[in-house]
Amino acid sequence: MSLFFSTFRNTLTDVSIPLLPYVYLSQVSYAKALDLQKLLVRRRLENKNSSDLLLLLQHPPTYTTGRRNMGKTMNEEAAYLKNLGAQYFETLRGGQTTFHGPGQLVGYPILDLRNFKLSVRCYVATIERVIINTCAAYGVATSATKNTGVWAGDDKICAIGIQVQRFVTSHGFALNCNTDLNWFDHITPCGLKDKKMTSLTKEFNKQGRKTTITVEQIIPTLCQHFGYVF
């Protein structure tokens, strides 16, 4: 497990603001990441002087489902997905079923929304804006629609699912960089039957560019754009 730690700040204003640290944890199991988030949220709630933080990582092949499906997911579906070689978790985040795996940049901002004077609705829109700007930096045009997340045309490139506890956020976003998209064929991603998934590398290929982008390569750009708005 490689560990990077750095800080960045908003370069567009002269106003002195607290730095927002990020940490990239490479590949971490979903269970460990869940425990880490719980610890960080508790720390944030109990100690007002503790810092906001952006966790960045990748997961081994893992399917997760959101709060609406807690306790309601058919055992057959969970067993089927586990048989594929993936793990399966029910979570307290918003959103429905999705996949996390190698080649997908997962970001868990642990923030107190009051620090940024953001409503839940505006926070989600701001995350979408960060992803859109990051993709644009690589020449891939994306947008936000009435369906939460970031879309390249009709295909979803980044899923979003958040939990908010006393204004502190957890869970976050999942941006497909060079993810094996076949994993998504076994579920209805985010509950949208007529929509497909895509990745930055797939969008490069559509443009005739024979390049691949990895999670490690995209992190500096994403953090830069994160820092512009947060």
Add this chain to the structure above:
Amino acid sequence: MLGFISPKLAPSYIPKFRSAILRNEFGSVFASRFGASFREYSSKKVKKYTKEHEWIHVERDLGTIGITHYAQNALGDVVFVEVPEVGTVVEQSGTCGALESVKAASDIYAPVSGKIIEVNQNLEKSPGLINKSPEADGWLCKIQLSKLSELDNLMEEHEYHKHCEESESH
């Protein structure tokens, strides 16, 4: 409950009563004299607010809970509502369900301690009621309060509006 007490009948009582009027402490005056909380027998309806933007409308020891107009606007379109089951005992400030909007699940917190006695069944099919009528038809659940004094920890309407102005989100 107002009346006149003859100084001849209760000479030691009048100074307490006068000062209580000034301090608006009728409850404590009658409590000390009659051994019971004035509020317990009051038919006055009370509406209070939390910092997390929940409201509670209390009549005697029964309360109706919901989220405020400010909160529903901050959340966006509510698509899923999770409320405690009837019979659940909750503590003040403890988790009391969640609302999902724009793929974000936001926890709701109990304004007071007590037992949930009814939930709004309409919200399962029509979660949008919370956006359309957050402080009326979009009520979340009803609670039998176990500690009326906890209402003292909550905000009055004018305090809550000031709290919202200070929060001032985008």
